[in-house]
Amino acid sequence: MIYLVNGADAGQYRQWMDEMHVIRAKVFRDRLGWDVEVEDDRERDRFDAANPLYLLSVDGRGRVQGSLRLLPTTGPNMLRDVFPSLLEPGDMVESATIWESSRFSLDPDRAAEVTSRKLNRVTTELLCGIVEVGLMVGLSFVVSVFDARMVRIFRAAQCPADMIGTPRKIGKAMTYAGLFDISEAAWNAIAAAGGIGDRVISRDSDAPAQAA
Amino acid sequence: MFFSDRPMDALFLETIEQAAQVGTKEEVYTLLQGMVAAYGLKNAAYMVVNLPHRNHLDPQIYVTYSMEWVDHYKKRNFVRCDPVLLQGFGSILPVDWGDFDLSKRPVRSLFGESREFGVGRQGITLPVRGRFGEQALLTITSDDADPEWNRKKILYMRDFQVIAYHIHRMVLRVENISEQQIHLAPREIDCLKWTAMGKTVQEVAQILGVGHRTARFYLELARHKLDAVNITHAVAKAVSLNIISGGM
Structure with missing residues (x-):
């Protein structure tokens, strides 16, 4: 199940947010070798302070297994403020109907091996979650910066990204800027590939108890 | 049914087109009033904080509410408990007034009294994040009964997501916050x-x-x-x- 957490409400979801920051440190510092700020084994950046919307994939026992965050491209966002070099000179992504997804991460210690043939459930949930949020608020696209490994995952998830701009090597990984379609058709394709039958975002305001 | 293929109704197009023409503060009010009338709403309210070169404690506000309500709101110091502001500025998703927790007394008073002043029974608030780090909220309210409103709300959340941003740009222009020249890649x-x-x-x-x-x-x-x-x-x-x- 996907839970939506506003950055401003992080205090009410302290355990989940903490688990998310730990997973992000494992993924972005340890595995991708990005130059991210990690304190006490938890990765945080200034966009976490910009009140993003987090999508948390939480398992049945109340543990976070993956996450991402969304920011409008009309305000502070990573593509504009951190990775403009991935775009063609003069390109700028800014629209009320385009949001940015960043820090897409799955717990590497727990996620089943993701291959192009076997799709991780958490990946599917998160991607369906993006599309569901997008449909709810009337987005046309979601843009994102991601590494080569994710390109394969997106393709396997039937959620192909169109690349925009020029890929560059950042840290250990080739890094791309890409865009995703927000449409019912996009949701159906991802859901079918991942064997999901119903909406993934929890409508239940009573979230399961956070694991102690 | 996604944005670019969606048959956009004339109201939506007109509202955005008119917003692009607005040049003065008076015209901002006229536009909001026109939008309220055209959509059959009760009120519209726009507020922005953190504009560049402004004291962020001094928000710019354009509302169609009555002066009596604005005065009453200030006098009762509702800004301290108003969930529209607390949730709106902490969110990028539309905020549905129907989701507010009315168990706390000051919040209950706020919404009880707002009805007496004709603010509107229903409301949604659309957050806007801007290029300079400013944050804005566009609220629309209605006196529709629940079934009717719940039907419209879904469409409003999507249309006003876009309208809110156009209104925001209109206000930036009116407030003389330089908009960059149009430069297409x-x-x-x-x-x-x-x-x-x-x-x-x-x-x-x-x-x-x-x-x-x-x-x-x-x-x-x-x-x-x-x-x-x-x-x-x-x-x-x-x-x-x-x-x-x-x-x-």
Whole structure:
């Protein structure tokens, strides 16, 4: 199940947010070798302070297994403020109907091996979650910066990204800027590939108890 | 049913087109009042904080509420407990007034008294994040009964997501916060050019050797930069601004 957490409400979801920051440190510092700020084994950046919307994939026992965050491209966002070099000179992504997804991460210690043939459930949930949020608020696209490994995952998830701009090597990984379609058709394709039958975002305001 | 293929109703187009023409503070109020009347709403309220070169404790506010309500709100110091502000500024999702927790007394008083002042029984608030780090909220309210409102709300959340941003840009203009000159990237100009020549998105994509999704994406970026309501409007504006030539 996907839970939506506003950055401003992080205090009410302290355990989940903490688990998310730990997973992000494992993924972005340890595995991708990005130059991210990690304190006490938890990765945080200034966009976490910009009140993003987090999508948390939480398992049945109340543990976070993956996450991402969304920011409008009309305000502070990573593509504009951190990775403009991935775009063609003069390109700028800014629209009320385009949001940015960043820090897409799955717990590497727990996620089943993701291959192009076997799709991780958490990946599917998160991607369906993006599309569901997008449909709810009337987005046309979601843009994102991601590494080569994710390109394969997106393709396997039937959620192909169109690349925009020029890929560059950042840290250990080739890094791309890409865009995703927000449409019912996009949701159906991802859901079918991942064997999901119903909406993934929890409508239940009573979230399961956070694991102690 | 996604944005660019959605048949957009005339109201939506008119509202955005009118917002692009507004030049004075008085006209901002006129626009909000016109929008409220046209959509059959009760009220509309726009508020922005953190504008560059402004004291952020001094928000700019444009509302169609009665002066009596604005005075009463200030006198009762509702700003301290108003969930519209607390949740709106902490969220990027639309805030539905129906979701507020009314168990706390000050919040219950706020909404009880707001009804007496004709603020509206229902409301949604659309957060806007701006380029300079400013944050704005556009609220629309209604006196519709629940079933009717719940039906409209779904559509309003999507349409007003876009309208809110156009209203925000309108206010920035009126408040003399410099908007950058329109500068289209080469790819955006290419897409507009071929569209102006009657090519479909698929054809434009083929000509430029990009995916149709990418072509739509660049057209959407151009639309946004030109403050246009749709691609046709964007082409017309690009021609009138001499960004692309009309006859080729």
